[in-house]
Amino acid sequence: MRLFVIGASGRTGHEILDLARRRGHQVTAYVRSPRKLKAGGWLTVVEGSPLRPGKMAEALPGHDAVLSAIGPPTREAFRPSTLLTDCARATIEAMRAGGVGRLGIVSAAVLFPEKGLYFAFFKWLLRHHAQDLRAMEELVRASGLAWTIARPPRLTKSADEGFRALDGALPPGSTAMSYRSVAAFLLDSVEQRLHIETVVGLGRGVESEMRPS
């Protein structure tokens, strides 16, 4: 497949790139800081802001899907921001103009109505970020694109690629998983046309754990 990755220089973005390369995909990384990536046979690096739909639309034709893993710098996740909403608006506009219909985008489990002290703390801590994520998701849901929204819990660095995915809810006991597993989920979704127009809760583990025996 030809994949167009936004947020490719970030932690989830790096894992998307690495797994996409291993799976034999052609990738375009659309980044504001191209020095962070090394272009090669399988990877084209295009410099541009995810807030500028015109530039993105020029680079999009010919791709099969867009994967977006944009995130604010940590300190900005605790302050009001419209970064994700603005990027989603620009991405949707660019995808319509560029003729690409499939979008996989990273959101967060903080939007699930989970109860308990652990979730209550993170919901309070990340309340501004959650507001931006919610508005981002609303735009994506109304976009008319073939979208998949991934809502992972807290992310950690590890080589683990396994995940549990549940449509519309957080898999039971899900509190953390790896950046790489989120990348694996997004790639599986676009490769196999899974979870279209679906918000998907993610967790650590393996898919077979989610199926009834």
Ligand SMILES: NC(=O)c1ccc[n+]([C@@H]2O[C@H](COP(=O)([O-])OP(=O)(O)OC[C@H]3O[C@@H](n4cnc5c(N)ncnc54)[C@H](OP(=O)(O)O)[C@@H]3O)[C@@H](O)[C@H]2O)c1
């Ligand atoms: N980290 C977690 O524990 C966690 C948990 C659940 C959900 N998530 C979600 O996962 C997503 C990705 O998280 P991550 O930890 O992989 O992110 P990250 O490592 O912080 O990477 C963020 C990416 O967004 C880009 N970016 C940030 N601000 C930008 C701006 N103003 N203009 C253009 N590009 C900008 C960065 O580009 P530069 O390299 O140029 O800065 C980078 O490519 C986030 O939306 C977050 O809500 C994260």
